[in-house]
Amino acid sequence: MSPEISSNLRKHRRRLGWSQERLAEAAGVSPGTVRKLEQGGVARVETLAQLAEALNVDTAALFAPPASPEPIRDDGPSRQQLLDLRRHLMPPVGLFDATGPPEEGVARGVLLQDIDEAHALYQADRYDSVARRLPGILSVAGGSVRAADGDDQRRQALVTRARALFLTGKYLTQVRQYDLAYQALVAGIRDAREIGATPTAAVGVIGMCWLLLRQDRFAECADLASDTADAVEPRISKATPEELAVWGELLLRVAAAAVRNNRKAEAKDARRMAATAAQAIGREHIDFRTHWGPFGPATAEIKVIEDLSLKGDARGVLRRADTGPLHPDSLKAHGTPTSNVWGRYRLDVAQAHSRSGAHHDATEILMGIYRSHPEWMRHQPMARRVVEKVLRTRMRTLTADMRTLASHLGVNG
Known part of the structure; x- marks a missing residue:
């Protein structure tokens, strides 16, 4: 974690005249977490977002520069x-353009x-x-x-x-x-x-926004996605599924960045407009030739659940899981998102179970992901965090499934 986060956290806390204990209570974290962070410790983005919300600042105010990506x-x-x-x-560039035989x-x-x-x-x-x-x-x-x-x-x-x-x-x-x-x-x-080719360029912007999210560049992501969404906003009654999907995906990027940056009103508006686009399509639309990823009612709902997960609202995640557009009957009627989007959703549910102390339920979901998408799972820090918590808090001997997950993800315990 960068030293700037420690100093920024301390600065904003002192600006309010709060003790570490007061900030911890307002943010819903332990005093030890605040103390550790101000001493240069590490925390997840979700924790930083809780602290920033309590301090009434953007999460980005705690970052300068953004944290290094995970190796x-x-x-x-x-x-x-x-x-x-x-x-x-990144080809080499010199004084003259490279020449070769006609292609x-x-x-x-x-x-x-x-x-x-x-x-x-x-x-x-x-x-x-x-x-x-x-x-x-x-x-x-x-x-x-x-x-x-x-x-x-x-x-x-x-x-x-x-x-x-x-x-x-x-x-x-x-x-x-x-x-x-x-x-x-x-x-x-x-x-x-x-x-x-503006629609094609907008697809690339969706990918650029995902990259910015990965780098904790929340404000830049929200601004870029919002400006692009405004530029390509279709007329709902006449829009093609492709136009609605690109617009909807951009709105999902706006919401994802805003919720991580404690801009609740902006996130809420973006989610509402994305839901409108999803309802207009009526089912999951997946066509990489015309847009970045899947978009439809299930994907839009999964992103709402992701927001709840980021806020640490385990009850909210479990209350909405497998209901509405994510109910098995709805999925049969309107389609299932791609495996990556679905896998992230199942990780959010597993984390919610873990936060609620239901480690067996969390392990069961993780094993389902492991059996179907083991390679994708290796690249998911959230999967490792859930397994680490299970291993850290379980008092009895680990089950065979828990040992399998720990070995697959390189978690010691």
Whole structure:
């Protein structure tokens, strides 16, 4: 945790004339937590948000600069895979442009199919396979742009390369290679902007906002998502599902950033408008060729539950879990989100059970995620936190499932 958080926390507490005990009571945390933080200790974003709310400041006021991202685990990309991607995203630049033999374009349908297959691997949590395929896809996409003959062909090539770059940015953000992810997303957004493909560029902005959230840059995320949502807001009665999905996803990014930054009114408005877009679509809409991820009634409700989880409202999470749009009957009728979104929702429910002391229920949910998406689970700090708490608070011998989870996530206990 940066030393600035310690000094900022102390400064805002003293500004109110509060003792550490008074702040702890107002924030609903232990005095020891406040004391530890002011001495340079570490805390989760949820705890910092509670403290910022009690102090009546934005969470971002406690950050300067943002905390460093969590290091990549052993299951992250290899050095060679990162080097291959870096060559495409950050080529050397000198006094003269590199020249080479003329390139032949590749059939756009073939390239799109390659991108779709790589995205399917991403959704299946096969990140190593994605990393191996992306350099070739980027190479072909770049060659197609350079070989394009005429405005229409160049436009199609740039839109396709933007899609390849967005997938690259999505993968790199997932595995916490944030600087490379930024390069990929910026390049894709610029490709789309060059040809006036605003809907495509907005998809990249959704990815950029996810990256900003991962870096605790809440205010920047909210502003960027809000401005973009205003620019692409459709007329509900005539909007296509694709237009509604992009607009709705941007609103979800606004809400996610605002709730983390204790801007409750802004978060509430964004969630309300996102729910309107979800109701207008009527079911989960998943099409990576036209938007970033899934969007629909279930996804919008899952994000509401994520807000409750961030606030530490375990009862609220459990009260809404598996009801309404998330009831099994509703899911059958209106569709289920992608595995990543669903997995995050189940992690929120598992954490709520853990906070309520129901460690067996938490473990059962985590085991379900482990059986279906073990690779994705490795990249989720929340999964490790829940297991760490189970191990720390359980007085009896660990069950076989608890030991399995601890071993899989590298948790000692």
